[in-house]
Amino acid sequence: MAEDFTIGIIGAGMGGLTAAAALQRAGIKARVYEQAAEFTRLGAGIQMSPNAMKVLRAIGLEPALREMAFQPQHQLSREWRSGEVNLDYPFGKVAEDKYGAPYLLMHRGDLHRLLNTTVREEDVLRSKRLVSFDQDGDGVTLRFADGSSDRVSAMVAADGTHSHVRELLFGAADPSYTGKVAYRTTFPAARLGGRSIDDCTKWWGADRHIVIYYTTHNRDEIYFVTSVPEPDWKTESWSATGDLEELRAAFSGFHPTVQMVLEACPQVHKWAILTREPMPAWSKGRVTLLGDACHPMTPWMAQGAATAMEDAAVLSRCVTEAGPRNIEQAFLTYESARKARTAEIQRVSHSNTWLHRSGNTDWVFGYDAWSAPLKEPEPVQA
Numbered sequence: 001m002a003e004d005f006t007i008g009i010i011g012a013g014m015g016g017l018t019a020a021a022a023l024q025r026a027g028i029k030a031r032v033y034e035q036a037a038e039f040t041r042l043g044a045g046i047q048m049s050p051n052a053m054k055v056l057r058a059i060g061l062e063p064a065l066r067e068m069a070f071q072p073q074h075q076l077s078r079e080w081r082s083g084e085v086n087l088d089y090p091f092g093k094v095a096e097d098k099y100g101a102p103y104l105l106m107h108r109g110d111l112h113r114l115l116n117t118t119v120r121e122e123d124v125l126r127s128k129r130l131v132s133f134d135q136d137g138d139g140v141t142l143r144f145a146d147g148s149s150d151r152v153s154a155m156v157a158a159d160g161t162h163s164h165v166r167e168l169l170f171g172a173a174d175p176s177y178t179g180k181v182a183y184r185t186t187f188p189a190a191r192l193g194g195r196s197i198d199d200c201t202k203w204w205g206a207d208r209h210i211v212i213y214y215t216t217h218n219r220d221e222i223y224f225v226t227s228v229p230e231p232d233w234k235t236e237s238w239s240a241t242g243d244l245e246e247l248r249a250a251f252s253g254f255h256p257t258v259q260m261v262l263e264a265c266p267q268v269h270k271w272a273i274l275t276r277e278p279m280p281a282w283s284k285g286r287v288t289l290l291g292d293a294c295h296p297m298t299p300w301m302a303q304g305a306a307t308a309m310e311d312a313a314v315l316s317r318c319v320t321e322a323g324p325r326n327i328e329q330a331f332l333t334y335e336s337a338r339k340a341r342t343a344e345i346q347r348v349s350h351s352n353t354w355l356h357r358s359g360n361t362d363w364v365f366g367y368d369a370w371s372a373p374l375k376e377p378e379p380v381q382a
């Protein structure tokens, strides 16, 4: 790779950090610009399925994740009131043997902290909110809210669902609100007073659900995330809190195990669930999008971060293969290799049927971003 060739990545979230780590490991210079001044461990769990774990393995995180995270033996799909099991889907060793990587559950903040260690510290610049950029035949000039600017050879925007870069590239269009909110939190399992939960369960009601699981290897922390109808709530913020009494009322008829968990929970965050239709294009010239910036999805399939990580691996392969002189081609190959898959996952996730009564997870968990075919880009319309 040319000595001074550098990719600027906007956003040090799940996708941005993974992309930086993958590029750096391939010998490509990458620098991340993040608007936040610091990162905090907010109450949220995250599921890392085998397709995501194969990416995380290649950037060196598997041993630390195995030590820290919880490996469920199965995921249960239960009726909301009776607790009747509709599906007992094997994870644990069965999934690991089948897909070549484990299915792990963890605290999102712990994963983010580990992802940070995979990128050279001096290459993650904080308090850098991108406000505008210009590109020409040689590179991209980035401008930040603090008045500073920087010059990179190409830019990858991993700036999340409300991506400013997406707006600058393709015009403003708000993501659509699903009419559902996610209440979510983590709390010490000791608050259950010696009682326990299943490894990982989704409790299905008619118009709402709750997923409950352990987030740590030694089962000392519990996480839950809900989907509850609420037509008028539009706030999507990591720090917005929800009303515990409203949450408990929303699940009042649910099985006693659900009631027990909600009673034990000390506080909860509330988050509007947004989505967006698949986009026809992700790239323009030396700029491309990655993760939620180009394919935000409902969390009901637990694949948002996983697909952002897949993007990161495929992107690094495309840049490596095409070389710095062909970066525009590399970005087109990347998006054409990724669009159909991410659009299908967006669609299935939105239908909220994943692992309800049956399921074939092969097409999702069996994917290996390091060896998946790279499709030729579609011809650009004049």
Ligand SMILES: Cc1cc2nc3c(=O)[nH]c(=O)nc-3n(C[C@H](O)[C@H](O)[C@H](O)COP(=O)(O)OP(=O)(O)OC[C@H]3O[C@@H](n4cnc5c(N)ncnc54)[C@H](O)[C@@H]3O)c2cc1C
Pocket (backbone or CB within 6 Å): 010, 011, 012, 013, 014, 015, 016, 033, 034, 035, 036, 045, 046, 047, 048, 128, 129, 130, 131, 158, 159, 160, 161, 163, 164, 182, 184, 225, 271, 290, 291, 292, 293, 299, 302, 303, 304, 305, 306, 307, 308
């Ligand atoms: C309730 C819920 C549960 C979920 N559970 C799962 C799960 O179990 N498994 C899973 O795989 N996915 C899950 N997801 C999805 C997952 O959280 C997202 O898909 C993932 O975080 C997307 O990663 P990203 O890097 O694209 O964006 P983000 O992680 O959102 O990162 C974007 C980053 O860009 C920064 N940024 C934004 N604008 C700018 C700017 N102008 N300049 C500089 N920096 C900027 C932000 O501060 C942020 O750090 C869940 C989502 C929700 C809402």
